[in-house]
Amino acid sequence: MAYDKFTILTSTAVPLPIENVDTDQIIPARFLKATKREGFGDNLFRDWRYNSDNTPKADFVLNDPTYKGKILVGGKNFGSGSSREHAAWAVYDYGFRAVVSSFFADIFKGNCLNIGVLPVQVSPEFLQKIFDAVYADPNTELEINLPEQTITLLATGEKESFDINSYKKDNMQNGFDDIDYLQNIKGEIQEFATQRPF
Amino acid sequence: MSKTLFDKVWDSHVVRKIEGGPDVFFIDRHLIHEVTSPVAFLGLKSRGLSVLYPERTFATADHNTPTINQHLPVADPLSANQLKQLEENANEFGIRHWGLGHQKNGIVHVVGPENGITLPGATIVCGDSHTSTHGAFGAIAFGIGTSEVEMVLTSQCIMQPKPKKMRINITGSLGKGVTPKDVALFIISKLTTSGATGYFVEYAGEVFEKMSMEGRMTVCNLSIEMGARGGMIAPDETTFNYIAGREFTPKGEAWDKAMEYWKTLKTDADAVFDMEYTFDGSSIEPMITYGTNPGMGMGISKAIPTAEEVEGGKATYEKSLGYMGFHEGEAMIGKPVDYVFVGSCTNGRIEDFRAFASLVKGRKKADNVVAWLVPGSHIVEAQIKEEGILDILTEAGFELRQPGCSACLAMNDDKVPAGKYAVSTSNRNFEGRQGPGARTMLASPLVAAAAAVTGVVTDPRTLIEEETLELA
Ligand code: SF4
Numbered sequence: 083m084a085y086d087k088f089t090i091l092t093s094t095a096v097p098l099p100i101e102n103v104d105t106d107q108i109i110p111a112r113f114l115k116a117t118k119r120e121g122f123g124d125n126l127f128r129d130w131r132y133n134s135d136n137t138p139k140a141d142f143v144l145n146d147p148t149y150k151g152k153i154l155v156g157g158k159n160f161g162s163g164s165s166r167e168h169a170a171w172a173v174y175d176y177g178f179r180a181v182v183s184s185f186f187a188d189i190f191k192g193n194c195l196n197i198g199v200l201p202v203q204v205s206p207e208f209l210q211k212i213f214d215a216v217y218a219d220p221n222t223e224l225e226i227n228l229p230e231q232t233i234t235l236l237a238t239g240e241k242e243s244f245d246i247n248s249y250k251k252d253n254m255q256n257g258f259d260d261i262d263y264l265q266n267i268k269g270e271i272q273e274f275a276t277q278r279p280f
Numbered sequence: 281m282s283k284t285l286f287d288k289v290w291d292s293h294v295v296r297k298i299e300g301g302p303d304v305f306f307i308d309r310h311l312i313h314e315v316t317s318p319v320a321f322l323g324l325k326s327r328g329l330s331v332l333y334p335e336r337t338f339a340t341a342d343h344n345t346p347t348i349n350q351h352l353p354v355a356d357p358l359s360a361n362q363l364k365q366l367e368e369n370a371n372e373f374g375i376r377h378w379g380l381g382h383q384k385n386g387i388v389h390v391v392g393p394e395n396g397i398t399l400p401g402a403t404i405v406c407g408d409s410h411t412s413t414h415g416a417f418g419a420i421a422f423g424i425g426t427s428e429v430e431m432v433l434t435s436q437c438i439m440q441p442k443p444k445k446m447r448i449n450i451t452g453s454l455g456k457g458v459t460p461k462d463v464a465l466f467i468i469s470k471l472t473t474s475g476a477t478g479y480f481v482e483y484a485g486e487v488f489e490k491m492s493m494e495g496r497m498t499v500c501n502l503s504i505e506m507g508a509r510g511g512m513i514a515p516d517e518t519t520f521n522y523i524a525g526r527e528f529t530p531k532g533e534a535w536d537k538a539m540e541y542w543k544t545l546k547t548d549a550d551a552v553f554d555m556e557y558t559f560d561g562s563s564i565e566p567m568i569t570y571g572t573n574p575g576m577g578m579g580i581s582k583a584i585p586t587a588e589e590v591e592g593g594k595a596t597y598e599k600s601l602g603y604m605g606f607h608e609g610e611a612m613i614g615k616p617v618d619y620v621f622v623g624s625c626t627n628g629r630i631e632d633f634r635a636f637a638s639l640v641k642g643r644k645k646a647d648n649v650v651a652w653l654v655p656g657s658h659i660v661e662a663q664i665k666e667e668g669i670l671d672i673l674t675e676a677g678f679e680l681r682q683p684g685c686s687a688c689l690a691m692n693d694d695k696v697p698a699g700k701y702a703v704s705t706s707n708r709n710f711e712g713r714q715g716p717g718a719r720t721m722l723a724s725p726l727v728a729a730a731a732a733v734t735g736v737v738t739d740p741r742t743l744i745e746e747e748t749l750e751l752a
Contacts, residue, residue: 129716166316188478264304268332280402
C-alpha cells in the first residue's frame with residue numbers, strides 16, 4: 083500500500099525508556115483478529131496502557147497528557163519478537179510517524195519501513211540525551227530530516243546522523259512501496275522462476 | 281570464493297541486486313495462515329493484482345483455532361471471520377487450503393516439514409517469525425510482515441538486504457535429560473534476545489550432527505528469539521531420510537537431481553563468518569526461563585541471577601522479575617506451577633510427546649496443575665494415538681486437545697489466567713503472551729512433564745530412570 087511521503091518531521095516526542103519492548107506489548111495477540119489494517123492504534127500498548135477493567139493506567143506515558151507528538155522514543159532492542167505487522171500499524175494508527183531507539187529488531191524495522199513509519203537508530207548516548215531533554219522539557223522538539231539523514235534536538239542543536247539504505251529512503255520520500263517496484267520487473271522474475279528446480 | 285551454506289542458498293535466489301538497496305529475493309515456497317494474510321489479500325484486491333504462482337503458496341488455519349470441539353462452528357465471531365476469509369481468499373486465488381478439520385491441518389511450521397513442503401536449499405517465508413523452523417532442513421526460512429506477504433503473493437519475491445553470517449558450534453554431546461530445547465534456551469541465554477539481530481545463523485558441530493530432524497527444528501525455531509532472522513543446519517542423511525517420500529518432495533528423476541544439488545549444501549572449509557561462537561554441549565543442563573523474554577533463561581538447578589549479573593538496565597530487569605513475582609537469588613526448583621502447556625511449533629511434534637510420555641508414564645498428574653497437551657497437527661495427533669502414547673497420557677490423568685497454536689499466543693480460548701504460573705514448551709514468555717497477566721516459564725517437554733506430575737518446578741533428571749533416557 084502506498085503511504086504518505088516522508089521528508090522532514092518536527093515534533094515533540096513520547097518517551098518510553100524500556101528495553102526489549104516486544105511486539106506482543108505493542109499489540110497483544112488477542113487484538114489481531116481484525117481483517118483490516120486500520121484501528122489498531124486504540125490498542126497500542128494495551129496491557130501497559132489499560133487495567134483489566136479497561137480503565138487507563140495513570141502512570142503509563144500514553145495516558146499522561148504531558149507527553150505527546152509524532153515521535154515515539156523507545157529503549158534498546160525495540161520491536162523484538164513476533165513478526166506481526168499489526169505492531170507497526172498500531173504505531174502508525176495511533177499517530178506516530180517515526181520511532182527512535184538505539185537498536186531495533188529486524189522484522190519490526192522492516193515492517194515500519196514498508197508502511198511509512200521511519201525507524202531512526204541513534205547511539206545509546208544520543209538516545210539518553212533525547213530522554214533527558216524530553217523529561218526536562220516535554221515541549222522540546224526533535225527534527226528528523228530524512229533527506230539529510232539527521233535527527234536534531236532543536237533546543238540545543240545537538241544532532242546525529244542515521245542510516246537508511248538509499249532505496250528505502252527514496253521510497254519513503256516519494257511514498258512508493260516495494261510492490262510498485264516488483265510489478266515493474268515481473269518479466270525478469272518470471273524468467274528467473276523457470277530456472278528454479280522446485 | 282569459498283561460501284557458507286547460507287551464501288550458497290541466498291545467492292542462488294537473488295533475481296536482481298539493487299545498488300545501495302536490498303536484493304530482490306525469490307521465494308520458493310510460501311506459507312500463509314488466517315491472522316497475517318487477510319490484509320495482504322485486501323491489498324492485492326484494491327490494486328487489482330493477482331497471485332503470480334498460487335501453487336507455491338500453502339494455507340493452513342492455526343493461530344486462532346479452538347483446540348476442542350473443532351467439528352462445531354467457531355464460537356468467536358472475529359475468529360470465525362478470519363478463518364472464513366482465509367478459505368475464501370484461498371479459493372478465489374487457487375491456493376491450496378488446509379482449513380480447520382482438514383486431515384492435513386495443523387500449525388504452519390509443523391505441517392510444512394510433515395508434508396515435504398520444506399526442502400533443503402529452498403527459500404521459505406511466512407507471516408510468522410518462527411518460520412525459522414524450516415532452516416533445520418538447510419533451507420533459508422524466515423518470518424515476514426503482511427506487506428511482504430502481499431509482495432510474495434503477487435510477485436513471488438521480497439526485497440531483502442542480505443544479513444550477516446554467524447555460526448554457532450556446539451561440541452561434544454548432551455547430558456542426561458538435556459534436549460534440543462535446552463540447547464536453544466542455553467544459546468539464547470548466552471547471546472541475549474538481541475545478540476543475533478542482523479545475522480543469519482548456521483548451527484554446526486557434533487551435537488547438531490547427532491540431533492534428530494525434530495530436534496533441529498526446535499533449535500532453528502528459536503533462532504528468532506535471539507534476534508536472528510533465521511537459523512539453518514546443513515542437510516545430511518538425517519535430513520534426506522526425513523523428507524524422502526513426503527507428498528511435496530520431488531520424486532524419481534527429480535529427486536536424484538535434487539539430491540545431487542543438496543549434497544553440495546555445506547559451508548566450505550575456509551568460508552568466513554562475521555561472528556562465531558563455540559560452546560561445550562556437556563556444560564548444558566535442563567533450562568528454564570525466569571523472566572519475560574526468552575533470553576532470561578538459566579540452568580534449572582541454578583539461582584535467579586542478580587541485576588548486576590545480567591546485561592541491560594536494572595529498571596527493565598526489575599520490572600521483569602516483578603511481573604513474574606520472582607526475586608534475585610531465588611532457586612527455581614520448587615516454584616509453584618498452575619498450568620503446563622505442551623505444544624506449539626517449537627515442541628508440538630511427536631518426539632516431544634514421546635519425551636513427555638516417557639516421564640509421566642506410571643505417574644499421575646498433580647492435582648494443582650491444569651495441563652494442556654496440544655499436538656502440532658492432525659498427523660502428530662494420529663501418531664500419538666497409533667503409538668499408544670495417548671493411553672499412557674490418559675492413564676496418568678492427562679487429556680489430549682486438538683491441533684493449533686493454542687496457548688503459545690493465546691488468541692483462542694486457551695489463556696492462562698492473570699497471575700498464574702505456566703511451564704510451557706512454547707517459545708515466548710513475554711508479558712501477557714499466554715493471556716493477560718499470565719506468567720510463563722519456558723522449558724523442554726521433559727521439564728514440563730516433571731512439573732506436571734509434581735506440581736512444582738522440578739529437575740527432570742531426578743525423575744528419569746535409565747531406560748527412559750533413550751526415549752527423550
Ligand atoms: S505455535 Fe506459536 S510461534 Fe508457532 S506458529 Fe503458532 S503462534 Fe506462531
